[in-house]
Amino acid sequence: MRADRIRGGADVAARPPARGPPGLAPVRPPVALSPRSTPARTRITRSLKILILEDETSVAELITRELHRAGLEFTAKQASRRADFAATLESFLPDVVLADNKLADFTGEQALEHVRRLHPEIPVVMVSDALGEEAAAELLKAAARDFVLKSNLLRLPSAVERAISVEQGVRARKSAEAALRVSNALLQTAERIAHIGAFDWKIAGGEIVWSEETYRIFGRSPGEFAPSLAGFVACVHPDDRGRVRTGLAGKPR
Secondary structure, three states, X not given: OXXXXXXXXXXXXXXXXXXXXXXXXXXXXXXXXXXXXXXXXXXXXXXXEEEEEOOOHHHHHHHHHHHHHOOOXXXXXXXXXXXXXXHHHHHHOXXXXXXXXXXXXXXXXXXXXXXXXXXXXXXXXXXXXOOOXXXXXXXXXXXXXXXXXXXXXXXXXXXHHHHHHHHHHHHHHHHHHHHHHHHHHHHHHHHHHHOOOOEEEEOOOOEEXXXXXXXXXXXXXXXXXXXXXXXXXXXXXXXXXXXXXXXXXXXXX
């Protein structure tokens, strides 16, 4: 067994084996192994807000106990009926929703649809009794971040942290894309006002990209004209084409 898979493996490897009575095999120190393997966790250090959709208080207590045992800091609120869930979702705005699949007047699928419609940025983890593979697949297809069995709550802390981490990644990507769109719009506005075009030339592959203003300057349309060196030279005034060709000599075409 590899030392890095043993708790305290480095210390065990450095100690010589203990000697037993003559004629008996050496006795090695006992090695402490984890009683149950747990999924790798993406640690979240900030305090979380967790909304638990569960109609059995004892189950909700087991959920919070397991999360506390794993070291998560959080404030939790429980809802057991549709109206309470909808109201708490709006007033509490949780970081994650933990939803049972079957309640008196609500189902996990309905709760999931409600959250995704009004607050798509809030991840939902289903915490329920055993379901058939088809039903579980449908919940995941409907955008549930994970599915944890009530009989295996040991998985819940890692599922919660992973769901929040994935959602944060999605938000960061969307934010970066939005910022890029704003930046590009500002650049296009500045080029249009100054009547200055721009282009990007990937010399290794020969790919050329023109800005919108460059198309306007040369009287071309993006849908009808694909930028190329030959096309660029054709747009240059005849008196200047010789110098342009000389400057481009030896470059990939």
